[in-house]
Amino acid sequence: MDAEVIKRSFDDSGLRCTPQRYAVMAFLMECNGHPTAAEIFKAVNRVDPPSSRATTYNNLRDLVLAGLVREVAVEGRAARFDAKGVRHHHFICDRCGNVEDLAWYDVPRPASRTLGKRILRECELIFRGLCTKCAPRRASR
Ligand SMILES: [Zn+2]
Ligand SMILES: [Zn+2]
Structure with a gap:
């Protein structure tokens, strides 16, 4: 995935691009499905620097509020996330x-x-x- 595209989307949204947020965005953009927060945490925990579960969940929420990530809420199931532009x-x-x-x-x-x-x-x-x-x-x- 093109790092410039990710950096530019952070610039456009006004959200600061931290390495942890970048890792969440990069994972969501190359992932074809709609992962849950737990799956995203598992994926970004493998890259450096690792994020704690709380940091990952907070970053996800920030990305959703900034409009970079879409949350697909399903009652009775874990929410899924999606970064498709x-x-x-x-x-x-x-x-x-x-x-x-x-x-x-x-x-x-x-x-x-x-x-x-x-x-x-x-x-x-x-x-x-x-x-x-x-x-x-x-x-x-
Ligand atoms: Zn089915
Ligand atoms: Zn989708």
């Missing part, structure tokens, strides 16, 4: 907990004025169901 929705399998990316499309917004709120962020969807591994083989047409 391209916006996308998610699909979560109810049986095995597998998280997959779905291509982005715009979700229609409710008219802000009727809600009395200002919606600043795009809506990100999580679809639930069974993944191809868990769904019955003979899908009825």
Whole structure:
């Protein structure tokens, strides 16, 4: 993964790039799946300088708040993390907990004025169901 890309994303977000935060970003950017905080901790603990569990979790939270990392919250399961720059929705399998990316499309917004709120962020969807591994083989047409 290109170190310049990671450094630039830190610059853009205003978050200080510490070696530990860098390690979390580098791991998430080269990882294809959606690891849990525990998996991220295991991975960054192997690189130098090692991070404590608390530091790793704090850094993850900072990265999420800075908008560099996306947290995919799943009730009843550990949250998954994702550093993909391209916006996308998610699909979560109810049986095995597998998280997959779905291509982005715009979700229609409710008219802000009727809600009395200002919606600043795009809506990100999580679809639930069974993944191809868990769904019955003979899908009825
Ligand atoms: Zn599944
Ligand atoms: Zn994703």
